[in-house]
Amino acid sequence: MSSSADEKAVVELVPKQLYRDGEWRYAEGGRTFSVEDPSTGDTLATVADASPGDAMAALDAASRAQHEWASVAPRARGELLRNAYEQMIESQESLALLMTLEMGKPLSESRAEVRYAAEFFRWFSEEAVRISGRYALAPGGESRMLVTKKPVGPTLLITPWNFPMAMVTRKVGPAIAAGCSVVMKPAEQTPLSALALTSILEEVGVPRGVINVVTTSQPAETMAPLFADSRLRKLSFTGSTEVGRSLLSAAAPEVLRVSMELGGNAPFIVFEDADFEAAIDGAVVAKMRNTGQACTAANRFYVARAIAGEFATALADRLTALPIGRGSDAKSEVGPLIDKDGRTKVSTLVDDALNRGATAVCGASAILGPGYFYEPTVLANVPASAALLREEVFGPVAPIVAFDQEEEAISAANDTKHGLVAYVYTRDLSRALRVTERLETGMVGLNQGLVSNPAAPFGGVKHSGLGREGGVEGIDEFLDIQYVATPVS
Numbered sequence: 001m002s003s004s005a006d007e008k009a010v011v012e013l014v015p016k017q018l019y020r021d022g023e024w025r026y027a028e029g030g031r032t033f034s035v036e037d038p039s040t041g042d043t044l045a046t047v048a049d050a051s052p053g054d055a056m057a058a059l060d061a062a063s064r065a066q067h068e069w070a071s072v073a074p075r076a077r078g079e080l081l082r083n084a085y086e087q088m089i090e091s092q093e094s095l096a097l098l099m100t101l102e103m104g105k106p107l108s109e110s111r112a113e114v115r116y117a118a119e120f121f122r123w124f125s126e127e128a129v130r131i132s133g134r135y136a137l138a139p140g141g142e143s144r145m146l147v148t149k150k151p152v153g154p155t156l157l158i159t160p161w162n163f164p165m166a167m168v169t170r171k172v173g174p175a176i177a178a179g180c181s182v183v184m185k186p187a188e189q190t191p192l193s194a195l196a197l198t199s200i201l202e203e204v205g206v207p208r209g210v211i212n213v214v215t216t217s218q219p220a221e222t223m224a225p226l227f228a229d230s231r232l233r234k235l236s237f238t239g240s241t242e243v244g245r246s247l248l249s250a251a252a253p254e255v256l257r258v259s260m261e262l263g264g265n266a267p268f269i270v271f272e273d274a275d276f277e278a279a280i281d282g283a284v285v286a287k288m289r290n291t292g293q294a295c296t297a298a299n300r301f302y303v304a305r306a307i308a309g310e311f312a313t314a315l316a317d318r319l320t321a322l323p324i325g326r327g328s329d330a331k332s333e334v335g336p337l338i339d340k341d342g343r344t345k346v347s348t349l350v351d352d353a354l355n356r357g358a359t360a361v362c363g364a365s366a367i368l369g370p371g372y373f374y375e376p377t378v379l380a381n382v383p384a385s386a387a388l389l390r391e392e393v394f395g396p397v398a399p400i401v402a403f404d405q406e407e408e409a410i411s412a413a414n415d416t417k418h419g420l421v422a423y424v425y426t427r428d429l430s431r432a433l434r435v436t437e438r439l440e441t442g443m444v445g446l447n448q449g450l451v452s453n454p455a456a457p458f459g460g461v462k463h464s465g466l467g468r469e470g471g472v473e474g475i476d477e478f479l480d481i482q483y484v485a486t487p488v489s
Helices: 004-012 052-070 074-090 092-103 107-130 166-178 191-204 219-227 241-251 276-292 305-320 340-355 406-414 429-438 474-478
Strands: 018-020 023-025 032-036 043-048 134-137 143-151 155-158 182-185 211-213 234-238 257-261 266-270 298-304 359-362 377-380 397-403 421-425 443-446 479-487
Touching (some): 043 191, 052 143, 074 092, 166 182, 166 191, 166 474, 219 241, 234 241, 234 474, 276 298, 276 305, 298 406, 305 377, 340 359, 397 406, 421 429, 429 443, 474 479
Parallel strands (some): 155 234
Antiparallel strands (some): 018 023, 032 043, 134 143
């Protein structure tokens, strides 16, 4: 377990100001807001609270830096990212503790996220030198076609609180690799992780104006002027579908390029022929990562009726055995929810399901005391009318619904406006291919409960978003295509 001195030191080392044009600056009027430790409710730090003027000044800096940054050799951009990767790995213990303090997740998960986040810098350091084009003779022979890719331009990156480092590097990495300057707005609940990463980027030599960070307690008001400015050319957002819709509307007047990684409602399907123990292991990972606060979290469990009861009992046994506590306690495997509102939402959805006839196999209660903890919960006999089958729970709750036929499971899984990820457990190869082909999701975990990988394209369909992050596809989100026609001489 970390000491209070360690915790204080790691927080004190992080800059608390805005970062603009290569300098740390106070917000207009010296305004600040508090960052809370969700495991205690105590204030961790106060950081600069930007105004709309501060946000516009950040865009000014990004706009000034754009042309020169786009002209930097791809290898040089890649080397900066590689150096940032190495610095993150060297600093992973302090970064992990910082993340745990402001977000609440157990230290073991924070360490894993730091490594995962760093991998995006390493991956895109390699992709920077692989931005390709083509040169060909037109089919009719009348001209030659030169197709190139170039940076889209100044980019606004808006990141969420639940993965406060990985979501930053997953956006900043490809933006830098592509040659785009950036204005970043981290979540108000977890700005310290983003500020620590910015400090690393400054240390490795990212030029002034290329990275600009705006922390604010009033994001809609503060960032609004940027959407009306024609210099901003790209928006990349990760967050709720509701906020995503409003940002799409804001992006429309200037026809911004947009990437949207939005909400999920992931089905977890277990067929009777599945490897039972593997399915339980996968369910624990898919449900409990980040205390269920992930867009990829399994939200609805559809289990073959013959094994549904056994599955519910086994999953409940596993979840009740997980130690609950402050994330900085080395024994903790279940941390708090992000804030009071987050816990209230979970309680409301569980109570609704119970009132409609669901049965609590374990949990189903908030934990009293400091912090925002909720018991890991398994619900059986969940009726179709329960709101938690339609809404993203964002907490440690596993609702189980029994099914009889394959078609029934597929239909239920697709009966949602979202389509980010699905999980399928079966030993039948034909069934695996048949079911995954019919699932309306951007990603599928087949016999595994974790899909995220920097080398793979992350994203969804329907109300779960637009575009892809990671993989070879991720850098294309920050590139425009230009075609030049030249005569045959």
